[in-house]
Amino acid sequence: MTSILTNPLRVGLRQERVIAPQCLVIFGASGDLTHRKLVPALFELFRQRRLPSEFSILGCARRPWSDEEFRQKMAEALASEVADHPAAWEQFSQGLFYEPVDLQQTEHVVRLGHRLEALDRLRATRGNRTFYLSVSPEFYGSGCRALAAAGLLADAERSRVVIEKPFGRDYGSAQSLNRVVQACAKESQVFRIDHYLGKETVQNILVLRFANTIFEPIWNRNYIANVQITAAETVGVEERAGYYESAGALRDMVQNHLTQILALTAMEPPGRFDPEAIRNEKAKVLQAARLANEEEAWKCCVRGQYGPGGTAAQPLPGYRQEPGVNPNSTTETYVAMKLFINNWRWQGVPFYLRTGKRLPKRISEVVLTFREAPVHLFDAAGGSPTPNQLILRIQPDEGAEIRFEVKAPGSGMRSRPVDMAFSYDDSFGEPSDEGYVRLLADAMLGDPTLFTRSDEVEAAWRLYTPLLELIEESPWQLPVQTYEARTWGPAAADNLLAEDDLLWRRP
Amino acid sequence: MAAQLTLQAPLEIPPAEVSPYLERLWSSDLENSTGAATFTLLVWEPSWLEQQLVRIGRLDGPIRGLDRDDVVEAAREITASCGLPPSLAPMDPRLVWNLGQMHGNHVAADQRGQFVEGAISSHMPRRLITLAPTLAADLPLETIVAAYCPLPEEGSAGAACGDAIVLRGSLGALGQAEDLVRSLVHEELPCWVWWNSSLDEPKEILEAIAPPPRRLVIDSSLGQPARCLDVLVERIATGQSVNDLNWLRLRTWRESLAMVFDPPSRRDALQNVVQLDIDVEGDHPVKGLLLAAWLADRLGWHLLNTDWVAADGPGQGIAAEFQRTDGIAVRFRLMPVPIGTPKTHPGAIVGLRLISREESRTPLCVILCSESGGCMRLESGGMAAMELLEEVVPLPEEREEQELARLLGGGHDSTNPLLESAAPLAASLLPR
Numbered sequence: 001m002t003s004i005l006t007n008p009l010r011v012g013l014r015q016e017r018v019i020a021p022q023c024l025v026i027f028g029a030s031g032d033l034t035h036r037k038l039v040p041a042l043f044e045l046f047r048q049r050r051l052p053s054e055f056s057i058l059g060c061a062r063r064p065w066s067d068e069e070f071r072q073k074m075a076e077a078l079a080s081e082v083a084d085h086p087a088a089w090e091q092f093s094q095g096l097f098y099e100p101v102d103l104q105q106t107e108h109v110v111r112l113g114h115r116l117e118a119l120d121r122l123r124a125t126r127g128n129r130t131f132y133l134s135v136s137p138e139f140y141g142s143g144c145r146a147l148a149a150a151g152l153l154a155d156a157e158r159s160r161v162v163i164e165k166p167f168g169r170d171y172g173s174a175q176s177l178n179r180v181v182q183a184c185a186k187e188s189q190v191f192r193i194d195h196y197l198g199k200e201t202v203q204n205i206l207v208l209r210f211a212n213t214i215f216e217p218i219w220n221r222n223y224i225a226n227v228q229i230t231a232a233e234t235v236g237v238e239e240r241a242g243y244y245e246s247a248g249a250l251r252d253m254v255q256n257h258l259t260q261i262l263a264l265t266a267m268e269p270p271g272r273f274d275p276e277a278i279r280n281e282k283a284k285v286l287q288a289a290r291l292a293n294e295e296e297a298w299k300c301c302v303r304g305q306y307g308p309g310g311t312a313a314q315p316l317p318g319y320r321q322e323p324g325v326n327p328n329s330t331t332e333t334y335v336a337m338k339l340f341i342n343n344w345r346w347q348g349v350p351f352y353l354r355t356g357k358r359l360p361k362r363i364s365e366v367v368l369t370f371r372e373a374p375v376h377l378f379d380a381a382g383g384s385p386t387p388n389q390l391i392l393r394i395q396p397d398e399g400a401e402i403r404f405e406v407k408a409p410g411s412g413m414r415s416r417p418v419d420m421a422f423s424y425d426d427s428f429g430e431p432s433d434e435g436y437v438r439l440l441a442d443a444m445l446g447d448p449t450l451f452t453r454s455d456e457v458e459a460a461w462r463l464y465t466p467l468l469e470l471i472e473e474s475p476w477q478l479p480v481q482t483y484e485a486r487t488w489g490p491a492a493a494d495n496l497l498a499e500d501d502l503l504w505r506r507p
Numbered sequence: 508m509a510a511q512l513t514l515q516a517p518l519e520i521p522p523a524e525v526s527p528y529l530e531r532l533w534s535s536d537l538e539n540s541t542g543a544a545t546f547t548l549l550v551w552e553p554s555w556l557e558q559q560l561v562r563i564g565r566l567d568g569p570i571r572g573l574d575r576d577d578v579v580e581a582a583r584e585i586t587a588s589c590g591l592p593p594s595l596a597p598m599d600p601r602l603v604w605n606l607g608q609m610h611g612n613h614v615a616a617d618q619r620g621q622f623v624e625g626a627i628s629s630h631m632p633r634r635l636i637t638l639a640p641t642l643a644a645d646l647p648l649e650t651i652v653a654a655y656c657p658l659p660e661e662g663s664a665g666a667a668c669g670d671a672i673v674l675r676g677s678l679g680a681l682g683q684a685e686d687l688v689r690s691l692v693h694e695e696l697p698c699w700v701w702w703n704s705s706l707d708e709p710k711e712i713l714e715a716i717a718p719p720p721r722r723l724v725i726d727s728s729l730g731q732p733a734r735c736l737d738v739l740v741e742r743i744a745t746g747q748s749v750n751d752l753n754w755l756r757l758r759t760w761r762e763s764l765a766m767v768f769d770p771p772s773r774r775d776a777l778q779n780v781v782q783l784d785i786d787v788e789g790d791h792p793v794k795g796l797l798l799a800a801w802l803a804d805r806l807g808w809h810l811l812n813t814d815w816v817a818a819d820g821p822g823q824g825i826a827a828e829f830q831r832t833d834g835i836a837v838r839f840r841l842m843p844v845p846i847g848t849p850k851t852h853p854g855a856i857v858g859l860r861l862i863s864r865e866e867s868r869t870p871l872c873v874i875l876c877s878e879s880g881g882c883m884r885l886e887s888g889g890m891a892a893m894e895l896l897e898e899v900v901p902l903p904e905e906r907e908e909q910e911l912a913r914l915l916g917g918g919h920d921s922t923n924p925l926l927e928s929a930a931p932l933a934a935s936l937l938p939r
Contacts, residue, residue: 007777008777009768018917018918126544426770427770429770
């Protein structure tokens, strides 16, 4: 049986939430993110007719480009999309403008204000503005200050500012940055982006938990024995050595992406589907989370660094052999840890988080393992019954699986585990929007549900403060342990679970 | 929503004074305020039903012109008591015509254009112009003007203000006000024209107030079906942005049908459709034809022929034949179904049946029904031998103003391509 590629009846039905007329101002418009993610996402929204006609994109950076040069550069960067949809690009690109701006120069920001007023008149954008800070993190604070000083954030209803990750390097710097940002704009105007929250399957955790009655009664310490959250990558550090050397896996993946998944998995049900209600619950659960052993953090955490691996035909370099990496680097490319959440729902249930580069598979998933049946009535094909598991697959093969015991065919009453699977591909067959499409649209709609609030960010940094301090002050207590590229991390990570008579799931 | 602050009581001034007055208003009273750089909304607001119900004493005033529950309730009551067919929707223009034959001379204050639906005002129209024709054929043109600003809110900088202008009078008097209307529309801002009435009304007025590139909002459920479809097709052909509220109300049907075929395992069934049946309320087929046309367009069907057929209920049904891309024929039937309590607008969809036959597979029958209507008629006729998929389509009753506000919130200067393709096909499906 052959299936036609897309559902022809689905075309054009994504028009429910239409973005209001506005101007999106991208700072750092000459950078990588603008042409790799932001403008493609905006062009996708345009083609879905989710951008109104009264819309403009103003690219800002130090380079002295003209509007036409900016359009030209974006067209080159999106060459294949432009070739596929030339008429749409022609129309879309008429809304692209450019203004050379150095946010540190007052007169530049004043000039920017005048340009925005002119664009409001030209494109009837109604004074609505979204400022996207796609700049180096050290300019987040000063960028907000400059916008506020020019009065561009004064209207809390019609101006918003989007801030990329990382938001701070630790608890203290995140607090300082929050203070600066909040002095410039109301919290409701600030959209701290975490592109993991733009993934359909991450959002599905909320729907799965709170749109069904069958999960919530068992979503607690009475039924769940442990939770594993994994984000594994097959790639190495690639071209990001400069950034990665100072960040490491803990800052790059755990503090933001994995912690957001942890929050969605463990939060209490919000009273209503409202951005603040959801973010209140996420903040509360993060404030209740603790490393399993804060005093001796090295006992609940493992750091690793990939060494050489691969095959003779396709050898893979170790992290220290990667271009741009210090040959004596102690930056971790792998982290595994054990957490607890001290509240009524989760007291005593271990949450195991792991992430790493150069692991055997690219996979992100949440695995909830349920408690064993109190009495084993049947012989199990595998020796003992496999505990029930609910697996939420975030990527790839997005979907969910429930693992449970059934009677093995044949005489006797032996049990064996089977999987019941839901797959996004099988059920919907349509590729999901790229995360930035969703997040950009939400920011421009003024919907902060999928963005992290100041207290969430701070709670996330506070959670890992004992580890960060340990790595800073006595790194020998938590050394990086080498693991062969394309293996599941250092042996110590397995030992972390073995102490609890558990195993990491081998997805 | 930004609350609206009236800077002054609505003021009646002579038509010739309107433009000079507005200039003075913006240069003196509002000199420290910015005019909202938003859009002009021009509304044709005859509210004939409301006016007639007030005139014959079946509804208390004032006449406000908004989509009001009490107007619909009064219309339903009088439909039953006048012996009109119960399937007649409250918004059906034939009801207005019948009311026009009844005696009565009650009067009430006319406040059309002076109340702005919150969902619309939250978009801060720069100018709201209401054209309010009256039943009285001899009423001269009256003009009422007021200025509004959003109430200052904490954190909100600067007041972007707008004004509201009502032009009220007989049809003849309003017909003479074309130049005044033209002078009031800000050409530099987008202009939306909401034809909040039947499309049977004089074509000249529609043409005068809604020339391209103004963005037109109509409702193809109001008016004679052929006229509705012709206006839709003609207007789209001009390149104007045409938004049809009747098409927008099809959203849940299109979404529900798309959902059925989301799983890739069902996609092949779409290529093997052999029969499509649509039941509609009463005898207004436009909505059903738009749905069929959308489906045919999406699946690449070619229309072969169409004709009227006898129906069990009111009016006639439509029988048509399409040809699939592989040459196989698709049978289409649209049938009017009598309904005890019809929806507010004529021609609401009651049910849809789609049958797909594929060699060596059990035929698939998809039935979608509205909550108010049963699927029993569509379930008959040999369905037992088919794989049956049934879904109930939820039909949220949204107010017209909310639908309009959705458009104003992020509108386009071109017609939705799906409607652009479906409308001419729907017009061809209607036997002439």
